[in-house]
Amino acid sequence: MPKVLVVATSHKTRGGITSVIKAHETGRQWKQFHCHWVQTHRDGPSWRKIMYFLLGMIDYLIRLPFCDIVHIHTADYGTEKRKRIFAWLSKLFRKKLIVHLHSSGPEFSIGGQYRDLYRYSFTHADKVILLSNTWREEVTRVFHLPEDKMKVLYNPCPIVKPSEAEERESYILFAGTLTHRKGYDDLIKAFALIADRFPLWRLKLAGNGEIEEGKHLVRELGMSDRVDFLGWINGEAKECAFRHASIYCLPSYSEGFPMGVLDAWAYHLPVVTTPVGGLPDVAIDGENTMLFSPGDIKELSEKLNMLMSDRLLYKKISNASIWFAEHKFNVFQITTELGQIYGSLK
Incomplete structure (x- = not known):
């Protein structure tokens, strides 16, 4: 050979x-x-x-x-x-x-x-x-x-032991470099729009980059008690973050094919993201992912609201993630x- x-x-x-x-x-x-x-x-x-x-x-x-x-x-x-x-x-x-x-x-x-x-x-x-x-x-x-x-x-998709439903906690996970291209700041703003409706939910941001800028934005929005900055995580810490999350969100403006989304599918997490890079090849809004236009903070908040409040929709998108992990990817x-x-x- x-x-x-x-x-x-x-x-x-x-x-x-x-x-x-x-x-x-x-x-x-x-x-x-x-x-x-x-x-x-x-x-x-x-x-x-x-x-x-x-x-x-x-x-x-x-x-x-x-x-x-x-x-x-x-x-x-x-x-x-x-x-x-x-x-x-x-x-x-x-x-x-x-x-x-x-x-x-x-x-x-x-x-x-x-x-x-x-x-x-x-x-x-x-x-x-x-x-x-x-x-x-x-x-x-x-x-x-x-x-x-x-x-x-x-x-x-990486090979992982997928999460069980009882392991889930009420938080949205972002994992990636904290830059505007990845849209982490859009996610903070979108979460702030709906946070009062979901008092038990949190937002967790995993990654290096603009951490101080992110914390400043959170303080401006009065969300310091609802948003956690985890820093760059890998190994056991990364596994824990994905295993216990309930939703994965990547509001990116450009991608190749984002590994964060593939990680989320591996853990059977429903994904909220933008139709950029290779995602339009497979992503169908409301069928296997929740899609919104890059930079549209209001639309992002609406997609999160739908997924957090509709258990049947949540289950549907989660099942699509299972199929992606076990078949397509x-x-x-x-x-x-x-x-x-x-x-x-x-």
Whole structure:
């Protein structure tokens, strides 16, 4: 079987790409195709980032002559800039190249200032993996890639022990970086509009970022006793937050395919979110998710109100999350598809 070098950020880095690759590690294809994770970046001070890049490059150069496929995970401008040299070296050594795009923004779109940076990777790749049909259409429009070069592969739901109904507590959970792009501030404002109707409910925000700005907004709205800032959580703390939540909300303005939503589905949580990134591929308002327009705080408050007050609707959306986790985004199905992609490049 071919040997595969998986080039991506460190397994210690916070974020969706790391979560995706950790899920891929659980699949049969990881051992079947002798995958090795080349770690090229880690959060932290500049010296640590430089060290990880150099050590990753050394690891890559030592293993590159003996591999068959290079699978590069890339996202925004900074990631793509770092990964371009790995793509160039893979073609210099005549290896098969897979470029796996996790971007949440329009960097490569027509008029995007970094379009030419992405062009090399996309045009020289033997296969381009995209997170949704939406992104496949956009890449086709911008770069005119042949249809057989592109493959849509969804991010998988993690494997977890799903929550039981009796474990639920009355709180809405947000998990992600606290930035306006993720819409955490919109969620605080929307919750404030309905908080008086649901005195037993709380809002919990898990993630790093604009924590002080968020606390200031909460104080302005008189919601300090109803909103909790959990900071960045993982491991047991993350599991506890998802297991005991009753609703997951991600009011994002742009995404690739959000891992927070996949985590919520894995824990069978009903999801309130926006139709951005890859979500329109599968999300149907009122059927399997509760959707609202990005930035529409009033509509968000109405969707939360519906889910919190209508038990039949709550059960319906929860059951849809179970189906997503066990079928559409099942990690074994996704990793099997990834193995088929590797096999097609032999």
